[in-house]
Amino acid sequence: MINFRLFFPLLLFSCLLLSSCSADKMSTYKKSKALLDTFVAITVVADSKETAEEAIDNAFDVIEKFGELINFYSDKSELSAVNRNAGIREVKVSPETLDIIEKAVYIAERSGGAFDPTIGPEIQLWDFFNKIRPSDADIRKNLSLVNYKNIIIDKGNSTVFLKKKDMLLDLGGIAKGYAADLAVQALKEKGISAGLVAVAGDIKAFGLKTDKKPWTVGIKNPRQKSSEDEIIAKIHLSGKAISTSGDYERYFMLNGQRFHHLLNPRTGYPAYACQSVSVIADQAVMTDAFSTALFILGPEKGLELAKEMGIDALIIDDKSSVHTTSGLEGILFLERNH
Amino acid sequence: MKETIKNTTLADRLLFLLLISLSVAGIFISRDALSQGSEVVIEVDGKPAYTLPLYEDRLVSVGGSYGDTLIEIKEKKVRVREAHCPNQICVKEGWISKGVIVCLPNKLIIIVGGSKKDEQLGIDAITG
């Protein structure tokens, strides 16, 4: 009984000690919005709902403004002006537009043209909604319009010129990642020290969650059979971005063959060496464009390029085998069965 | 302890049996509801407008910049049945049982299920 009496006050004392340390008022706030023709979700760690909402709404505004500049479908966008004037004259653009086009050309160069922002004329031939496969002649004809080297950037005058008439610059393969970077920058400027920006599947995470752990991103299984195997792997991210390109995103099946939206800029036809490629790097603009590039290149050349660029990749090839770079050790967790 | 258990009254034991059987029955009854637990969240201009169960068939009309959008929930699937936006992408997406339908002109997002399960798996976002 003596021990019993001592035990409880001691317990109480330890409770007091422990509870005084756990006075953490930071919480997680999440908000989503339809932007850039897709679904943008921002999660932040903040001390109040007001701080969080203000920062998130500001980031949404930044994305929206950026989207207006580079919207492929809007006649008012700077990108449309560049495309309308293809083969005619150079067009003066704002610094943001110039910057993203420069980055697109840089990645096109580094990937040897596997990623090409001038793929537009080929993409336009395909109709993935109505399952229309273009004729081989049309594909061949438009191939001459696809070449990133025909993008002429004049940095001093801040102008962009497409050399050939009917060329189309389509920043769809890089804009979502670029927007995620912009949003993260905007959040940081508002004093947010941890958060996660997901522009569709282009995700950038920074800081740590309220439980002091990195953010966890699930990578979709390209050949999902049931609701149980939706995720093929989980990855822990902090201060890094991830993007995934997969042949299951926009596609149709015709005569047993899968026709998807990841076209090889050299041939104009879908690339078949991979089912899905995820790229992990510091910037989402890099992961967005390089996930496409690596997909086109296939597992061997893709991994080579990833190493050369100092970025990480998870490649699922056409036989559902998984290839990864060594940098993912310790942060990538494959689900069972893989 | 044996003594204590022996000394319980008849009412004690009956009460215990009643509570246990009621709650076990409750678990089985609610499990049916749980398996259909997915929900449809409809957001307009970034704000949640409706949260509806996926297992109840219904039609919902949501106002937007281009008039009313008709959203249909049927057999645990959701689609945009009618919209007056110019590109009609949302209507073309057809039925979904999971994921997101976005109608940009109407600033409308329909999110189906998943979020609870993702939280269970400890996932903050999904790529791909």
Add this chain to the structure above:
Amino acid sequence: MQLQDKQRIAILSAYAIALHGFESLLPTPIPWLKLGLANIITLVALVLYGFRTALMVTLIRVVLASIFIGTFLGPAFILSTGGGLASVLAMGLTMKAFKSLFGTVGLSLIGALFHNLAQLTLAYYLFIQRIEAILIISPFILLIGSLTGIANGIISDILIKNLLKKDREKIQNVIHS
């Protein structure tokens, strides 16, 4: 109130607070899974010293423990106050109305049941407002509550018997000396 009563309430409250605090430190594998250890003290107080003492001990416990844990006036405080009060009221009424129909274990079960019912009701009206969520979680909470209620009831019964035995010995000692 006599001095002895006050002392008793103080000591019992201290035990209850310690148990309450200790429990708040235990990891909860299932959210809302609570052992309700502090209810042992409430029950002992109720059976040995009557309803007033039990009520006082419960009130002191929920207020002080929440201040120590740091949840005072927060959601957890509202829930534990509601649960604690409902439990002590239900047990007190049962004892008064049915006298010896229920033993300590039965009382403990009733206390646990009303504790949980009150918390679920409060959670619904104040925090969750989603009846599906409450309906889904209720049977689990009631099942766990019944099991911990039994365990706490048995512990309480043993405690009560030992305390009564001690009292008897004391009285005998007084007579002998």
